[in-house]
Amino acid sequence: MNHYIITYHYIRDDNPYNVNALRISDFEKQLNYFIDNFSPLYPNDLLNAVEQNSEPPPGFLLTFDDGLKEHYKVAYRLLRERGLSGIFFPNISHLIGGNIPxxxxxxxxxxxxxxxxxxxxxxxxxxxxxxxxxxxxxxxxxxxxxxxxxxxxxxxxxxxxxxxxxxxxxxxxxxxxxxxxxxxxRYIAENFLTEREILEMHDNGMVFGGHSVTHPYLTSVDYARKEYEILESINYLSSMLGDTVKYFCYPYGHFDTDCKKILGKSDVSLAFTTTPEIHFGASQRYSIGRYDTIHFPPVGSLGPVNTTPMGSVASEKAPIKARGERFGDAK
The missing domain is CATH 1.10.533 (Death Domain, Fas)
Known part of the structure; x- marks a missing residue:
């Protein structure tokens, strides 16, 4: 397997909140590493592989979660400079309700x-x-x-x-x-994408997909909430962009059979998780894996040969389903 789908979150040097971030210089080095060693993959390459029950051509595809400001100020700029695209998965709670997850x-x-x-x-x-x-x-x-x-x-x-x-x-x-x-x-204005920025990115070749409204663990909420979180994020982006939204990314990578059933009601063709177990075919269209940036130089020392899952543990096979679990050390 020589195709790599990579997920990014924070990419920043100015980090007053000390979040776990990739430095901009390391992001640039990583982009150059991918360009020097692989060919770019595009979303349609993945769609064709799924529909044909085959592997996509060797290459790399970058994805960006949560709708952070640096996805516009840093990633978008550097991708355009190199003639690349990516899939961006914003939560939409800051756009529709003035809050963040x-x-x-x-x-x-x-x-x-x-x-x-x-x-x-x-x-x-x-x-x-x-x-x-x-x-x-x-x-x-x-x-x-x-x-x-x-x-x-x-x-x-x-x-x-x-x-x-x-x-x-x-x-x-x-x-x-x-x-x-x-x-x-104020925090939203400084740290999250605006509709104007999303539209500019979309108009210049960047691809957008749903990532829920409030970023819950979808396996821990009831069916009606799952449906709202999934479909509202897809429909909101589709309406804003005037375009069909074909991609979805599960918050934390957690999903279950109901999530896939709900996605089947939408125009979404592919859904992504957070573990690098990447398989293609009609039965895997709603469970496409992704690598974390730490798997690759200059951040990772083992490079892309390390296939140990580094994302969320719970998934369709072992979902976490209930809130309100008992704890025993209360007084």
């Missing part, structure tokens, strides 16, 4: 506060929340949900995404985010 707020407050202080902030605020209680520590996650995170970060993410009710998690993170960062609308 819990995942983005959690990344920022973790970067600003550090793990120890964030743990204490969460425990203090949960203790005083109307639906909270006193805990000695953040409960241990019963499963790993992201291979790239250490265990303490795993525990916080599981606690916020699965143990607590969604509105409680949002109350806690909104309170901490406002205290640490300030006004969310």
């Amino acid at each position: 819990l995942v983005n707020k959690l990344q920022v407050v973790l970067g600003k506060l550090g793990i120890k202080k964030l743990e204490q902030y969460l425990l203090d605020r949960y203790k005083t929340h109307p639906q909270g209680r006193r805990l000695n520590a953040i409960p241990s996650a019963p499963v790993k949900i992201k291979r790239l995170d250490n265990m303490r970060v795993q525990n916080i993410k599981y606690f916020m995404n699965f143990t607590l009710d969604e509105h409680v998690s949002n109350d806690l993170i909104n309170d901490i985010f406002e205290g640490v960062v300030g006004d969310v609308r």
Whole structure:
């Protein structure tokens, strides 16, 4: 297999929130590495492979998640300079509701506060929340949900995404985010794509796909919520762009049979996960794998031969399905 689909998130040098970011110079080096060693792949190459039950030609395709400002200011500019394109997967909550998902707020407050202080902030605020209680520590996650995170970060993410009710998690993170960062609308203006930028990118050959509205773990919400998250993001982008949206990227890479059933109601032809298990064919059209940027030079030392999955652990085979799980160290 000599075809690589790579996913990017933050690409920045100026990093006041200390998020896990790829430096711009490393992104440029990585682009040059791909150009020097592979041919560009285009979305239609993947579509043809799926429809013909065959492998696409050798090459690389870049994808960008979450609709971050650097996807316009950095990635778009550098791709155009090199005659390349990419698929961009923005969440749309900042476009339709003036807010950003819990995942983005959690990344920022973790970067600003550090793990120890964030743990204490969460425990203090949960203790005083109307639906909270006193805990000695953040409960241990019963499963790993992201291979790239250490265990303490795993525990916080599981606690916020699965143990607590969604509105409680949002109350806690909104309170901490406002205290640490300030006004969310100002943060959005500085850090997320606008409709104007999306339209310019689209008009100049960049491809857009759905990535949900609020970036939930789709396996943890009911069917109606899945349908809203998937179809609303696709339909909103399609209406904005005046174009058919053929691609979708699962938040965190988690999906189940219902997600694929819902995608079957749309014009989406391919859906992407977060693990590098890449297979092509009609039965895999809604489970196309992707590599993380850390697999490749100059970031990764092993290069593209490393096929160990580095994305989300839970998937269609082992989805995480329920919120409100019990934890035993409450007082």
